Structures are given as structure tokens and as C-alpha cells.
Amino acid sequence: xxxxxxxxxxxxxxxxxxxxxxxxxxxxxxxxxxxxxxxxxxxxxxxxxxxxxxxxxxxxxxxxxxxxxxxxxxxxxxxxxxxxxxxxxxxxxxxxxxxxxxxxxxxxxxxxxxxxxxxxxxxxxxxxxxxxxxxxx
Numbered sequence: 001x002x003x004x005x006x007x008x009x010x011x012x013x014x015x016x017x018x019x020x021x022x023x024x025x026x027x028x029x030x031x032x033x034x035x036x037x038x039x040x041x042x043x044x045x046x047x048x049x050x051x052x053x054x055x056x057x058x059x060x061x062x063x064x065x066x067x068x069x070x071x072x073x074x075x076x077x078x079x080x081x082x083x084x085x086x087x088x089x090x091x092x093x094x095x096x097x098x099x100x101x102x103x104x105x106x107x108x109x110x111x112x113x114x115x116x117x118x119x120x121x122x123x124x125x126x127x128x129x130x131x132x133x134x135x136x137x
Contacts, residue, residue, distance in 0.1 A: 028074055029081040031062040037084040042097030043113060050117045052076045079121050086128040106130065 038048045049056040052073050061067040069077060091099055100116075103109040104127060112124045130136075 029077050031059075031069055031073075031077060034077045034081050034084070035059065035063055037081065037088075040096065041084060041087060041100055043100060043116065047113060047117050048080070051080060051119055051121055053119065076121070079125070083121060083125045083128065086125065086132065090128060090131050 035045070035048065045056050045059050049059055054073060058067065062069060087096060100112045103111055106127050107115060107123065112127065115123050
């Protein structure tokens with residue numbers, strides 16, 4: 001009985017950041033990476049929160065490594081990262097912000113950022129895919 005108490009007493013308490021530091025499964029994108037890429041596209045954290053259907057404070061906790069996203073959020077983060085990779089491969093870096101914030105004919109004159117705010121990531125990815133195949137959008 002004394003040995004158990006000693007073991008419990010010797011356990012080191014983890015800080016909030018240490019608890020979640022490496023929980024994300026291998027092969028999954030890290031939330032911090034997606035946040036950084038999202039900002040590079042000229043998109044704010046509020047838009048990211050709307051895409052993921054989470055509170056902006058939740059994203060801040062991910063950045064601070066206090067919490068980790070659930071499975072649904074991880075799938076959405078993977079989609080957003082795929083969208084970023086596609087945009088980065090197709091558009092010049094100095095045009096990223098312009099493309100996401102300008103009306104797009106293919107989207108019915110809506111801006112891609114507006115679709116993202118409604119959680120319509122797949123539509124934005126589809127338009128980027130059309131660009132990849134040389135279909136004017």
C-alpha cells in the first residue's frame with residue numbers, strides 16, 4: 001500500500017500545454033500549421049472558427065497547446081490544409097489574399113472567404129480544382 005502512495009506522490013504534474021503537446025495522430029495535420037496557413041491566405045481566426053464550427057477561443061487554446069481538436073475538427077482541419085496546399089500550388093503568394101477576398105464568377109460573384117465563413121470549404125476547393133485543370137474561374 002505504501003508503494004502505491006509513493007508512486008502517486010512521485011508523478012509529475014503536467015502543465016496544460018504539456019498534456020496535449022503530441023496527441024495528434026501521426027499523418028494528421030497539426031492545428032497550429034493550419035492556423036498559420038490560414039493566416040497566410042489572409043483569412044482571420046474568426047473565419048477559421050466558422051469553418052470548423054468552433055468558438056474562436058477554442059482555436060486560441062489549440063494555438064496555446066492547452067487543448068486538442070476532436071475528430072470532427074481534425075477532419076475539417078485536414079480539408080482546410082488540402083485547400084491551402086492547392087491554393088499555394090496554383091496561385092502566386094502575393095495573389096492569395098486577393099483571390100480569397102475577390103468576387104468569383106464560378107461562385108456566383110461571391111468571394112471564397114464568404115463561402116468559407118459559411119463552412120462551404122468543398123466549394124472553394126472545387127473552384128481551386130477547376131483552376132488546376134485549366135477551367136477558368
